[in-house]
Amino acid sequence: MASKSMLRPVVRVARALGQLRQLHTCRLARDQTKVRQVIADALSVSAVSVQQIPAVPADYHAHGDADIDMLHDLGIHTQAVQHNARPGTLYDEALRYEKGSAILSTGALAAFSGAKTGRSPLDKRVVQEPGTQDDVWWGAVNIPVSEATFKINRERAIDYLNTRERLYVMDGFAGWDPEYRYKIRVITSRAYHALFMHNMLIRPTEEELANFGQPDYTIYNAGAFPCNRATDGMTSGTSVTLNFASKEVVILGTQYAGEMKKGVFTIMNYLLPKQGIVSMHASANAGKDKGDVTVFFGLSGTGKTTLSADENRLLIGDDEHAWTDKGIFNIEGGCYAKAIGLTREKEPEIWDAIRFGALLENVVFDPRTGEVDYNDTSITENTRVSYPLEYIPNVQIPAVAGHPKNIIMLTCDAFGVLPPVSKLTKAQAMYHFISGYTAKVAGTEMGVTEPTATFSACFGAPFMVWHPAKYAELLAEKMSQHNVNAWLINTGWTGGSYGVGHRMSLKDTRAIIDAIHEGNLAAAEFETFPRFNLQVPKTCAGVDSKILMPNKTWSNQEEFEKSAVKLASLFKDNFKKFSDGCSPDILAAAPQ
Numbered sequence: 001m002a003s004k005s006m007l008r009p010v011v012r013v014a015r016a017l018g019q020l021r022q023l024h025t026c027r028l029a030r031d032q033t034k035v036r037q038v039i040a041d042a043l044s045v046s047a048v049s050v051q052q053i054p055a056v057p058a059d060y061h062a063h064g065d066a067d068i069d070m071l072h073d074l075g076i077h078t079q080a081v082q083h084n085a086r087p088g089t090l091y092d093e094a095l096r097y098e099k100g101s102a103i104l105s106t107g108a109l110a111a112f113s114g115a116k117t118g119r120s121p122l123d124k125r126v127v128q129e130p131g132t133q134d135d136v137w138w139g140a141v142n143i144p145v146s147e148a149t150f151k152i153n154r155e156r157a158i159d160y161l162n163t164r165e166r167l168y169v170m171d172g173f174a175g176w177d178p179e180y181r182y183k184i185r186v187i188t189s190r191a192y193h194a195l196f197m198h199n200m201l202i203r204p205t206e207e208e209l210a211n212f213g214q215p216d217y218t219i220y221n222a223g224a225f226p227c228n229r230a231t232d233g234m235t236s237g238t239s240v241t242l243n244f245a246s247k248e249v250v251i252l253g254t255q256y257a258g259e260m261k262k263g264v265f266t267i268m269n270y271l272l273p274k275q276g277i278v279s280m281h282a283s284a285n286a287g288k289d290k291g292d293v294t295v296f297f298g299l300s301g302t303g304k305t306t307l308s309a310d311e312n313r314l315l316i317g318d319d320e321h322a323w324t325d326k327g328i329f330n331i332e333g334g335c336y337a338k339a340i341g342l343t344r345e346k347e348p349e350i351w352d353a354i355r356f357g358a359l360l361e362n363v364v365f366d367p368r369t370g371e372v373d374y375n376d377t378s379i380t381e382n383t384r385v386s387y388p389l390e391y392i393p394n395v396q397i398p399a400v401a402g403h404p405k406n407i408i409m410l411t412c413d414a415f416g417v418l419p420p421v422s423k424l425t426k427a428q429a430m431y432h433f434i435s436g437y438t439a440k441v442a443g444t445e446m447g448v449t450e451p452t453a454t455f456s457a458c459f460g461a462p463f464m465v466w467h468p469a470k471y472a473e474l475l476a477e478k479m480s481q482h483n484v485n486a487w488l489i490n491t492g493w494t495g496g497s498y499g500v501g502h503r504m505s506l507k508d509t510r511a512i513i514d515a516i517h518e519g520n521l522a523a524a525e526f527e528t529f530p531r532f533n534l535q536v537p538k539t540c541a542g543v544d545s546k547i548l549m550p551n552k553t554w555s556n557q558e559e560f561e562k563s564a565v566k567l568a569s570l571f572k573d574n575f576k577k578f579s580d581g582c583s584p585d586i587l588a589a590a591p592q
């Protein structure tokens, strides 16, 4: 048998680390003398010479007994816990333990989510329980499950987390207005998830962290492990379950990071309207001098992130906002931008935000140069980058602002029928808000591979909890109180439907938005776009007038008419389910 001194150093170090783990178990890891002694014993050297060896990764003993107790109380006994680790530490951990992770040439971290590279809305569930039963709009979006099913999923997640040697806990806030701020805790097995939530939640100050206390909501991300299909109410190996009674979210069977941020958004979409506040799947920015606020509603892929990053304006946020009596606030601490086709020329602010601390999800890169090929869709169309708000140079921190002056509803119309811009009456704004029309573009949701017409109430039905009318009423009230201009902007197809025409140029869309901000467009001369009865400006600075009226961009007018009729009928069919609860003026805003 080999004597201790004959063991190869690497084996001895490994053994020492094994003992270190034991030390963690005894909660002695913070005692550096003891740590060094254990290493020294294993290496058969004096403790003094181990002074030079960094004992354990720096942050492992940044946590105290309180952190371990906090997890113990939840039934989690893993001892190596990174609690609120800094990005650098999370990089270290991802590189060590998560396959494929790499530091790219920009300094950003590349991470991979595995099989699921977009959200899984069909696998989302809400626990049906007496306290919230009457609040939730049950149906295809909020699919009920029992408390028993939730318990099984929660236990499965916790069992999985207990099999992990190391876990990550990230604490942060949702909501920039301290009056409506919620404390969120995420417990996950992946450093990549912790870094994502570090970017996306509002980062507490050191002092706020010290006084964080109990979170309002806890997310258990055990996404690397599936749910059990035999569990009542589960239809696949993926499950995102929200429980408003226990204030918990359990994620199984998907490691796509977006599920966590949209989990938090769903929670806010429950809590805020309960207090009379409208929450919005929307981006927002403000004029640098005038401070005029614009809110951009839109479903996934319609341009919220892209268009809210504007060198002439201050970014408030790119995806989730709320509107109170004081004005608007961002719910998040970061942005989550699509990276597909990204170029510095087209999206300079986003491009420059890709640096140390930014997290690139599912991108393809050259392993030698560390350079990303943003056009490579071989993993997914839905490549993403998350970064803290302050990585955008012209950002408003704290991310709160006044009442909106303009509300822009973005739609990516794959039929190529809707005008690039039209001015909406209040009734039309409500009609389009409730309709929430767009074409889903490939990527963000699993299974969508080409643009498909979608109606998603409030431009974000998958994240809404109450009946759409609740959000619509709150929004309508705010819009009339503050005399807001409402616009419909088509960032989708022009010159023909998908396959024939092409996507509206970003340059044109930006010019239209500039004209709105300069106040020129509201003062323009308008003509009516028939059937949809939309007011379309005859001219717009920086834009060829020929593209403003959609039929003029089509070579075949008969085809255009057919498409317009088709789209109008889709609007009407979709709206039937809302007709009962809507006033006559809103119903009259429907296309003919």
Ligand SMILES: Nc1ncnc2c1ncn2[C@@H]1O[C@H](COP(=O)(O)OP(=O)(O)OP(=O)(O)O)[C@@H](O)[C@H]1O
Residues within 6 Å of the ligand: 298, 299, 300, 301, 302, 303, 304, 305, 306, 307, 318, 319, 336, 337, 338, 339, 340, 341, 444, 491, 492, 503, 504, 505, 506, 507, 509
């Ligand atoms: N005319 C246009 N206006 C806006 N975006 C355009 C236009 N043409 C092409 N695009 C592209 O469409 C995509 C819009 O995605 P963006 O990330 O802004 O969506 P989003 O509304 O923020 O969605 P999500 O809610 O999923 O984050 C970008 O990749 C952008 O480059």
Ligand SMILES: O=C([O-])CC(=O)C(=O)O
Residues within 6 Å of the ligand: 118, 119, 258, 259, 262, 299, 300, 301, 319, 336, 444
């Ligand atoms: O949630 C995501 O994955 C990205 C997003 O913002 C959306 O889809 O609206």
Ligand SMILES: [Ca+2]
Residues within 6 Å of the ligand: 304, 305, 306, 318, 319, 336, 337, 338
């Ligand atoms: Ca976005």
Ligand SMILES: [Mn+2]
Residues within 6 Å of the ligand: 281, 299, 300, 319
């Ligand atoms: Mn979104």
